[in-house]
Amino acid sequence: MKKLLSGNEGIALGAYEAGVKVVTGYPGTPSTEITETLSKYKDIYTEWSVNEKVALEVAAGAALGGSRTLVTMKHVGVNVAADPLFTMSYIGVKGGLVIVSADDPQSHSSQNEQDNRHYARAAKLPMFEPSDSEDARQLTRLAFEVSEKFDTPVFLRPTTRICHSYSVVDVNGNERKEVDCGKFERNLSKHVMIPAYARARHFDVEDRMAKLKEFAETTSVNTTEINDTEIGFITSGISYNYVKEMAPNASVLKLGMIYPLPENKIKDFCSKIKKVYVVEELEPFFEEQIKVMGCDVEGKKFFPITGELSPDNVAELLYGKKELLPAEKILARPPALCPGCPHxxxxxxxxxxxxxxxxxxxxxxxxxxxxxxxxxxxxxxxxxxxxxxxxxxxxxxxxxxxxxxxxxxxxxxxxxxxxxxxxxxxxxxxxxxxxxxxxxxxxxxxxxxxxxxxxxxxxxxxxxxxxxxxxxxxxxxxxxxxxxxxxxxxxxxxxxxxxxxxxxxxxxxxxxxxxxxxxxxxx
Amino acid sequence: MDKVFNLLIVGVGGQGTILASNIVTQAAMNAGLDAKKSEIHGMSQRGGAVFSHVRFGKKVYSPVIAKGNVDVLISLEEMETLRWTEFLNKDSQLIVLNNRILPANTAEYPQGLTDKIKSQFNNVVSIDPEEYSKKLGNAKYLNVFLLGVLSNYVELPEDCWKNAIESLVPQGTFDKNYEAFLTGKECK
CATH class of the missing domain: 3.40.50.970 (Thiamin diphosphate (ThDP)-binding fold, Pyr/PP domains)
Incomplete structure (x- = not known):
């Protein structure tokens, strides 16, 4: 059966199918509906935690105790949770631990539009980014596997436009797969981060990064579509859709895994395509890394760092500025306290x-x-x-x-x-x-x-x-x-x-x- | 349907854009089409202008409509019609319900907007909400009525609409809603 699901519902479905046992989070637009949706399943423990730091710490304990665990928050919530985040990277997991950072380009409902892909790099954690609801479901399932395989917390980074857009998901065969990850095992040098143990674990983290880089080269979620060899795009998430919409004949390298990057795959793509553009919302996160690889690409020269992108940004790059009906000056309807709010x-x-x-x-x-x-x-x-x-x-x-x-x-x-x-x-x-x-x-x-x-x-x-x-x-x-x-x-x-x-x-x-x-x- | 159909539904928070966009999207899915829908929740919606992008066709990538490309605009509020002109073109079909909701902290609703809309766009169906609330028996059927109007401008089989309405309107309201849909269909 085909169902219309939001990106958040896609993540919830993927987590359910992956056998998630524990879900924690603090409400924050655009992430809230993920945990709300999962709270309807009786066989999953869900909680609204007091804040994001607490949510991640409860989740960390649950994961170390052998439960597949999902923790949800909005982008600024990761700032609150950053303390346990960086050290959990050293400690690793037992049951899979997936951290959803729902970013909000355009600050639709936030105090800033920070780009949390930087957290993946800073905390040395793998990160995935979905481009629609089915993708969100698949990547959530994969994220749990990657977490256990590489002994690492894993980031899933949807953006507002993915969380709150709806697309068709074929929910046939959406069976829950229970996964037995065992129980907590005492391992002092891995779980107790005193300086001596932390120094040693840092080496393990670097080894893990090397293995994750290899994985990025082969994973099926980084896909290359070679069409027109004159022009190509490296992109991810919602921007992939804008590229496909406006440049259906161009070649595309779509990144489902957005950190670490598949260097060889990117170099190979760039060697085959004459002109390559990087299309990403907010920071030149891919662009700068790809330029360091020695590839000749363009990105932020043509696309803004501020706000969301839209199909129009890609169209403008390809076809120039479109003549539009002028925007009308009409009365604004700014958000306000609800009529009748007692406060x-x-x-x-x-x-x-x-x-x-x-x-x-x-x-x-x-x-x-x-x-x-x-x-x-x-x-x-x-x-x-x-x-x-x-x-x-x-x-x-x-x-x-x-x-x-x-x-x-x-x-x-x-x-x-x-x-x-x-x-x-x-x-x-x-x-x-x-x-x-x-x-x-x-x-x-x-x-x-x-x-x-x-x-x-x-x-x-x-x-x-x-x-x-x-x-x-x-x-x-x-x-x-x-x-x-x-x-x-x-x-x-x-x-x-x-x-x-x-x-x-x-x-x-x-x-x-x-x-x-x-x-x-x-x- | 090779070309992707672009529908923009706009209004003010609380007017029911979400149910309306859900029904259209479901109707398109019932017809075996790919469909996407995009809206924004949260702070910007408190008492604010709301919108829902609905796109369907053989294969849909972007959930967001490119500027100038709207095929049909359904506006649930007179002034809101003009907030989105960049997304429209002269030949976009406009279906406008002439509700007037005064923005918070403003004294007067601007005059002459319907004339302005009609002078700017070639295809405008303008609906008087009071007239049709009476006809339908209740203002709450107006949104499905508007989908009936919409059905004249998009090729989706009748039973796809019917099933979508049946599966999404509140229990016990299907007959009234479907009647509203059929009334809308007569309104071109």
Whole structure:
């Protein structure tokens, strides 16, 4: 049977078929639906982890314990997980460990458009990149095999346009293959990375890289199509489709394995084709390596480093600029807090009292948009609480507050709160709790009291937490998001106290509430 | 169908572009064609302009339509029609539902857009949402109604549409939706 699947569903299907046993991750567009899809299979353990570092560490343990394990995150999540990532490269695996880094060229839903192919090179890990949903499924299965064969974590790097595009997958025979990878085996010099053991393991990593380079030369996912020998393209992922669409007669070297590169295959291709272009989104990652191989190719001279590519970029290279109907100037529809969001009241109060607001990632970043324009900084997950401390140190004469959502607070806000208490800072920390991780499409977290499957779970208690880190009783308050007067008096009182304070504003996400009620009514 | 058919569906978040694009894509698959569909989820969609690229034919590579190449545009909102002109050409078939949704924090909806659209494009079917909501009994059947209009401009067998609608609309709403589709088919 043929089914229309998104790239994320393709990855989930491939992981299921590969016999994945453990799946961890932190929600992040465009990766979220992979773990959500896998959570529907009862025979697979899935969790929303507290953050990406935790997700990768749980996954590392599961893989060392012999389970095939998938861990999912968006590109910036890999920054959070980078600490275990680099050392897991030295340690290796027992059950296959596949790390999905869903990159977001064009920053559709992210704070930057970093190119995570660099992580593969930096951490010395193999990386695969799918070009459609079937490819995503196949490469996920292959990634588990490569992980076990070469004793290495493996990266799978889809981009937004793959994650959220749909293509036809023939799901006939999608049987799950259970793989027995054995159990954890004690091996101190491999699993305990003290300097002496790490130095020795580095040699193993270099040996592995050499073997992976050989594998890259022979794997069937790096394919050469020789057609017109006048012009050829080296490409991967979504860009492959743009090339095939616009240059159907050109020769193409498609890379399914994007690190390490198949040097001989590339040199061979370049020797047969008169003019070779490298088509890749974001950084000249292939282009620079291929130029070092001594091949005469062109890439970023014709294609932008910023943003996504499109079929138009390839068309322009081949046929020149196309004459288009002029773009119309019409009113913008910028993203905004949802109509009826209970947390808009807080922004009005912060604006009125002229408080410097350090913001965070998630829905509440939208406080930067009109009519509020009340967020002064947004850096990364958890940085509201910590950047506010730095801003306060730099200028204690003005009023400061940090604004953060519940999931982000659990992700990496709590550590910052402890830092504030320990270092005698006097910031007002405001958690806007809407009972869910909303921006990524309603995922549970440690403050929502349910697991990924909707089972009841521990719900972290804000008041005990405040007490435990050392916030005085009078400096903890919890108010109802629908009561602007109470919010205002709380902000004024806590801000004037000049002491570290935690204010929790509670108001359930309106969209989540609607969903929940619909479920109750059985609609 | 050797040539790949390019359909762009646009609107504002929450208008149901995804169900509509799912039905068309499924109908194409039912006809044995290759199909791809692309949309963007996440932050940019909060209250924002939404789009869905649908492409089908013998073999489809890019899930994204090249600029200037749209065969049919279905727009669920008047102003949104003009946001995507770079993807259209003079002869693109436009099917426009004249809903007017005021963007957040703006006072007035721009006037005269339908006239502007009709002067710029040679083939425009302009639909009054109120008139057809009444005719169909409920505004929620409008999107499938628009697919009925679309069916006049794309060669897909009737039963492929019917099966796609049946498999994708909410349970118990097939009869009403299929009726809406047939009503749309009469609307050229």
């Amino acid at each position: 808009s009241f807080v922004y009005n109060v912060l604006k009125k009292h002229n408080i410097l607001v350090s913001g965070d990632i998630g829905c509440y970043t939208l406080g930067v948009m009109p009519p509020f324009q009340v967020i002064d900084t947004c850096i990364d997950m958890g940085a509201s609480i910590t950047a506010a401390q730095g801003l306060e140190i730099a200028d204690p004469s003005i009023k400061h507050a940090a604004v953060i959502g519940d999931s982000t607070f659990a992700h990496s806000g709590i550590t910052g709160l402890i830092n504030a208490a320990y270092n005698k800072r006097n910031t007002l920390v405001i958690v806007l709790d809407n009972s869910i991780t909303a921006m990524t499409g309603m995922q549970h977290n440690p403050f929502s009291g349910e697991t990924i499957r909707g089972e009841q779970a521990v719900q972290v208690n804000y008041q005990y937490l405040a007490k435990a880190v050392g916030i005085e009783d009078d400096n903890f308050m919890e108010v109802n998001a629908y009561k602007p007067d109470e919010i205002e008096s709380a902000i004024v009182k806590l801000s004037d106290s000049g002491k570290l304070s935690l204010l929790v504003v509670k108001g359930i996400c309106v969209i989540y509430n609607r969903k929940k009620n619909k479920k109750k009514e059985g609609v």
